[in-house]
Structure formats: C-alpha cells, structure tokens
Amino acid sequence: MTSDPRHPTLPFPHVSVIGAGLMGAGIAQVCATAGCHVTLRDIDGAQGAKAKRAIEASTAKLVEKGKLTAEVRDAALAHIAFTDALGAAAQADLVIEAIIEDLAAKQALWREIEELAPPSTVFATNTSSLRVADQAAVTDRPDRFLGLHFFNPVPLMPLVEVVRTDAADPAIVARAVDFVRRLGKEPVLAHDTHGFIVNALLIPYLLDAIRLLERHGGTIADIDIAMKLGARYPMGPFTLLDTVGLDTVLHTTRAMQEEYRESRFQAPPTLERLVAAGRLGRKSGKGFYDWSVEPAVPIEGGP
Numbered sequence: 001m002t003s004d005p006r007h008p009t010l011p012f013p014h015v016s017v018i019g020a021g022l023m024g025a026g027i028a029q030v031c032a033t034a035g036c037h038v039t040l041r042d043i044d045g046a047q048g049a050k051a052k053r054a055i056e057a058s059t060a061k062l063v064e065k066g067k068l069t070a071e072v073r074d075a076a077l078a079h080i081a082f083t084d085a086l087g088a089a090a091q092a093d094l095v096i097e098a099i100i101e102d103l104a105a106k107q108a109l110w111r112e113i114e115e116l117a118p119p120s121t122v123f124a125t126n127t128s129s130l131r132v133a134d135q136a137a138v139t140d141r142p143d144r145f146l147g148l149h150f151f152n153p154v155p156l157m158p159l160v161e162v163v164r165t166d167a168a169d170p171a172i173v174a175r176a177v178d179f180v181r182r183l184g185k186e187p188v189l190a191h192d193t194h195g196f197i198v199n200a201l202l203i204p205y206l207l208d209a210i211r212l213l214e215r216h217g218g219t220i221a222d223i224d225i226a227m228k229l230g231a232r233y234p235m236g237p238f239t240l241l242d243t244v245g246l247d248t249v250l251h252t253t254r255a256m257q258e259e260y261r262e263s264r265f266q267a268p269p270t271l272e273r274l275v276a277a278g279r280l281g282r283k284s285g286k287g288f289y290d291w292s293v294e295p296a297v298p299i300e301g302g303p
Helices: 022-033 045-064 070-078 087-091 103-116 132-136 170-182 198-214 220-230 237-244 246-260 269-276
Strands: 014-018 037-041 080-083 094-097 122-125 145-150 159-164 186-191
Touching: 014 022, 014 087, 022 037, 022 045, 022 070, 022 080, 022 094, 022 145, 037 045, 037 087, 045 070, 045 080, 070 080, 080 087, 087 103, 094 103, 103 122, 103 132, 122 132, 122 170, 132 145, 145 170, 159 170, 170 186, 198 220, 198 237, 198 246, 198 269, 220 237, 237 246, 246 269
Parallel strands: 014 037, 014 094, 037 080, 094 122, 122 145, 159 186
Antiparallel strands: 145 159
C-alpha cells in the first residue's frame, strides 16, 4: 500500500483518533502505518506526549523484529499529528473515539464532534461493551455511525469487530470492513448488542476464573498454567486480565450486567477491590501479577 495519505484508494485517507490512551495510541499507529494521515487528540497534553513515546517505542520494536521496515516506520511517524483540540475532526474522513468506557462521556464527546465534522464524515466508537446505537442517537448521522472494536495491544492483535446498528448504511459498513483489511486486520461483523461477540463470551470466562480463585480452587499461577496447557489458550485468564486492564474489564462487566441482569456478569469482589486499590494490571505495574519484575510474579492473597 502507498504511504501517501491522499491516495484515492484509501477508504479513509484522514483519520482523527480521540483519546491518546493505550487503545487510542495503538489505533493511531496502525492507521498511520497503513498510510492514513492521523490526528491523535487528547485533552491532556502529557498523555499525548506519553502516547507519542509509546508509538515510537512500539514501531521501533517492530522494526527490530523485522515486522516493519525503517522507511514505513518513519513515514508512519510523520503521518501522526498530536493535539489537544477537537478541530481536526473537521478535516477527517473518519473519527474514531477511544476514550473512557462511559456512555455519558462518549455521548458528550459526540455532541461536540457533531458540530465540527462535515456530514460526510463517518463516526466510529472503539467501545468494548456499550451499545453503539446509544452513542449514534445523539448525532444526526446514525447511518454513518458504527463500532470499530480493536483489541489490546492494537499493533499486534489481528481482530477488529465491525459493529453495525440497524440504522447503519450497508455501504458504510462495507467501507469500514475494507478499511480494517487495509490496516492488516481481520474484520468480523457483529450486531449491536452489549459485549458484541468476543466479550459476550470472554467476560464470563474471566469472571469465573476470579471466582475460582476466591473459593481457593487454584492459585493464580496454577489456573493460568492449567488453561494454557489444558485448553491451549495463548495465555491464562489472569495474565489476560492484567493485559486488558482490570478497570476496563470492570467497566465492561458493569455495562453487561446492567443490560443482561445475569449472575455470570456480576463483578467478583476481588475485581472490585483490585480496581479500587489502583492495581489495574500491566499499565499500573501491578494487578494479579507484579509486572515490575521480569518475569512477572503472581501476587497471591488479594489486595
């Protein structure tokens, strides 16, 4: 693929990513690597600077591993602009929201962007659990609003759930599917229900692992090893929980419990306590494991 963001064959030549956290930075990186011109916006300038360093480190590692050429890396970095203003949305073909998993916050953001973006701009949310239609409802373009659910870490995870609402224009959905493929990802179509496909199946599994730990059915290390070797999963549930982020899992759990009112989506006390204690997983240095040492060691006994 050409690295020129003005190339007419790119589905969305100019992408505005809102939120420069772990997910937003990763989304900006893969879009820029594919040749899009990207503006990464965060209201916190320090977070934007942190995202810039993270993207530079991530692309350097990919070059070191031979998965990216230095030329493509340099072009990608040159295609990302960092800002604390929303104005770039006015020039974007696609706006991807990647802020906190809170419906009210997302709706407030979309109301602002709606005032800036031209009618042709497509809106996409990276929500992992909230219904897309509830966000689209505060805009005048439900036909041009969909979900693009990337997975962490974005540069390495190959899947993107393309979430379509009943109001979504099929041509826009097809364009989004093409876009995801251009990013080197594999798209799957998901209907607009809480949790979509992956989290509807994954979250109960992760919560059951915590409940098993709470009733002393196994240690953190033994449960992780058992699922890796017995179920052939690439990582155990506690390693995955720490990788996703315990706060993200808790937000997702609460949203799905609110929707389905099923006991399998009820957050276990241990998850609530860890998040309250600031032990969020890899990103905070500690979760179920202590990630400040190499290799990471399980922290048995709870917070």
